[in-house]
Amino acid sequence: MRISFNVNGQPVSVDVEPNELLADVLRERLDVTGVKKPCGTGDCGACTVLLDGEAVLSCLTLAAESDGCNIITVEGLSKGDELHPLQRAFVEDGAIQCGYCTPGMLMSAYALLLENPRPTEEEVRRTLEGNLCRCGTYQNVVKAVLRAGREMEEE
């Protein structure tokens, strides 16, 4: 079946099988490899993308169900070479070690800040509970998200 949706502001059309997952279509058919797929079963959150403004697990979303949707991945955060304040904060606050969980962390954080520009630390921790990090960057991720929120408010 043919589906059409927006990925990071670009309209895209692709033929998919019913059982193809959004994560796989983004990564393998559209070369949007910022979406990571460590677990494939919705436990780690690294595959998180924004679908019509909400953070969802692309490994548990059928591509066929994304017709007409607006999808934002980590590639959509930066504007050309200019990093998003969240990305800058992650880099500066040491919130990235191996980087594998980072796209998912960024997308979850981005979704949070869109809805709640001034989250408390508790709210950040609660919101990101579905994003796991084996390197243990959590403390710095939380710091970076709080700082980015403050910066984005000032902009």
Add this chain to the structure above:
Amino acid sequence: MKTRLPAFRLHQPATLEEALSLLHGLRRAKVLAGGTDLLVSMKRKGMRAENLVSLKGLKDNLSYVRNESGLLRIGAATTMKQLSRDSLILESAPVLAEAASKVGSTQVRNMGTVGGNLCNASPAADTAPPLLVLEAEALAMSRVRERVIPLTEFFVGPGETALDDDELLVEVRLKPPTEAYGAAFFKLGRKHSEDISVVNAAAYLALDGDAVSEARIAVGSSAPTPFRAFEAEAILEGKQVTDAIIAAVAEAAGEAARPITDVRASAAYRREMVETAVRRALEEAYRRAQP
């Protein structure tokens, strides 16, 4: 690791009538709502389905919270996120919002629905204990009939509901309590979050002066289905709430449990934790029942 889905035919009805027609005509089609249980089962647990009927096209019809003629009506496609924030639910059935806010993770709550949580019928379903103590009912529809199933009769076994193959759960409904009461939900997981309950429980307490006028206790993840602990409830009837009574009630609930040993916990641990969960839920419900 199997992270791809087996092949299936996907049906995307645009109306409820179309969906019910499809369910009637297809052999044992699976219903797809949020996909957070179904797709995991298909990837990890070898679940197969020739046909999936997606409720995405019915999202608008089946995603609602309404108060109509004294009945709180919740569309089956309402997400956990919506349940946890809806003002009607927060006002008249907050224990349901409490439970919904503890399901999975933010992403899972954005995707997962109350209908899916109930129809997946895991004994650990977090919306089951609160809905059971609120004496909720399920509205099931098929092409040929419509019926209301009390939630106490909805769960038949692990992963099994009372729904026929061609029936769709379209709504969950309950009478918002009119008496002064307190209700609470307790979830024990291995972590603080993003976990399937090891044990969960909900308690509902209404007081008449100092004495209990209504007590309801529901326990999950410790028997083939979530269940109301009726014998435990009876201990509270007409009594004043004391630590000793709560302990007796918790013990009775533990005795009613039939837990299994699985990857998350042993049966013995679960039985002990049922007592803890019921005690904590009762204590909190009692606090909330204070004027």
